[in-house]
Amino acid sequence: MLVHLFRVGIRNGPFPGRPLLPLRFQTFSTGRCSDGCHGSSLLRALARLRFQLRAYLPRAPPAPSRSPSAWCWVGGALLGPVLLSKHPRLCLVALCEAEEAPPARCTPRVVESSFNWTLFWHFLRPHLLVLGAAIVLALGAALVNVQIPLLLGQLVEIVAKYTREHVGSFVTESRSLGTRLLVLYGIQGLLTFGYLVLLSHIGERMAVDMRRALFSSLLRQDIAFFDAKKTGQLVSRLTTDVQEFKSSFKLVISQGLRSCTQVAGCLVSLSMLSPRLTLLLMVATPALMGVGTLMGSGLRKLSRQCQEQIARATGVADEALGNVRTVRAFAMEQREEERYGAELDACRCKAEELGRGIALFQGLSNIAFNCMVLGTLFIGGSLVAGQQLTGGDLMSFLVASQTVQRSMANISILFGQVVRGLSAGTRVFEYMALHPCIPLSGGCCIPREQLRGSVTFQNVCFSYPCRPGFEVLRDFTLTLPPGKIVALVGQSGGGKTTVASLLERFYDPTAGTVMLDGRDLRTLDPSWLRGQVVGFISQEPVLFGTSIMENIRFGKLDASDEEVYAAAREANAHEFISSFPEGYHTIVGERGTTLSGGQKQRLAIARALIKQPTVLILDEATSALDAESERVVQEALDRASTGRTVLVIAHRLSTVRAAHRIVVMAKGRVWEAGTHEELLKKGGLYAELIRRQALDAPLASASPLGGKPKDPRSHQHKF
């Protein structure tokens, strides 16, 4: 019997990004046909209703990046938590491996790590109270949701009654139910608002705490750690991974908890409405679970490969944009475009493959879900026909089973999100839990008045941690007497900079000791050593994109303006700084790009001098400069070297001939040592190097690009 057309808007819960569900209850019949086909119109109407409901249900994964496996709704919901709790590594290791770049020789083996629950607890603990409140509100919203299908069923019963007998007032009879439903919708909305606000509060605070802790931990890692990692990877842990972890955390509480409660609550309601139909649902579900889990793992694998490929493409873009000057200088734009294009094509292939997998999944899931609804309607309809179930109960059953389906679909999305969140959390916590071999501080300091600045390398052997088989220094012994200038020369790649790095204690020797005033560097406070004792000026000074004043003050944070000016004067920098309209407040641009090489170098010297170092390391400090800049910088260096222990690393021997001692390095050890004259007289390697450079000099001066001095002898430095 045909009857009314009415519309109701129902909303069973917050659906991110979806509008309030305007659901249309179509014309239907709840009566029985005279031929005994009970409620056939009802069935049609319910089918349409279900179709409309489905339009609002989350189906397959919305996007590859968000949902690797919607089939997991079944497998994930039930097996996921168990799997994750028992074998988190199964899911995590592959993702971690994907994130780490494929090991070049320098990349240490990726240590298989698991989610650090202790650290997670540390970040969560301060928010437990708020979290508890959010959980209570979420559970409340879920329980309210469980009530709604039952009330809707009762409402349908009233409607059905009025389709059969037009007695009494429909409005009067349905008023109290309608009011209860309205109140429930209101409460549910409020609870949803409440727990989402609380979760946002917790999530954002945790994210800030985690980023702060991770950044602090990264800054404390050994230099060897940075040799093996790409900056992009580290930054990505600070940004993307923390973000991913935060989203997952919020989702687990908001949707996970809520969906699980709804599934449990609705299953109870369903079994009360019709145990038989519920049994059907319970039988069909495990079968779908098996297929879904299989497909889910395949899709997850594909999704991971996709992400790896995207990371590779990003790496190419990052490198090209980061080194745009070099790319431009070599006119390599076309080649970089091609490289990026090739990586993008590979991304596309993978993404399309994933898309096909998801499409297949979605198609199959549609068939499966439709069959389940059809089965429910068919069997439910027979029960209605046999008067074992009322039309209203069938309606309630259908709406409740839709709630179960939608909750499980949420759980499926959630499952993928949980896996990604745990992987992201693992990556974030991994570096937080990493302890550097060389601490930033701790150990003793030598009082200023006792500090002489004598440095000794005693039988030092050293290999870089990322190249353990390659010994750079072998039984290297060298003394830098206090207040004297020692020059280190030798072939490129001979280990000169490595000696400087050991003196700064960027690394510890694999054997032997480095001593300052007779004390092993390992017993001294590294931050005192670097902050107050050793000043380092390299060939390519790196400045920060702040003002000149701040850059110089980087050497000594509490330096007064006067100290900054004095350091700048000592470094021959005051004049050019003062010539800028903004003076010391001039912003130098990213890495100091708005300054010339000589100006940058002089700022770097001022930055090193402001801390009044006892030991000064000059690593090819003037080699990148033209003749005029070199003269000005050299003047500053000469001034700075007076009264300090200085280690000069140089290629151009003309710049070091006045050093108190010249040390020639070869094969990782001291080959010969002496003054310029002694070494020349000896006629060894140094004499050979001098001879070669003398031969090269005319070539350099003949070259139109050779900006270096024509006669190396014209540089008589005071070292």
Ligand SMILES: Nc1ncnc2c1ncn2[C@@H]1O[C@H](COP(=O)(O)OP(=O)(O)OP(=O)(O)O)[C@@H](O)[C@H]1O
């Ligand atoms: N961070 C690093 N990780 C691994 N190996 C390194 C690292 N830095 C340098 N090396 C290697 O150590 C060896 C010595 O390098 P080092 O820079 O000390 O030589 P150098 O004498 O200063 O060279 P140059 O005069 O060209 O600057 C080289 O073979 C180099 O490849």
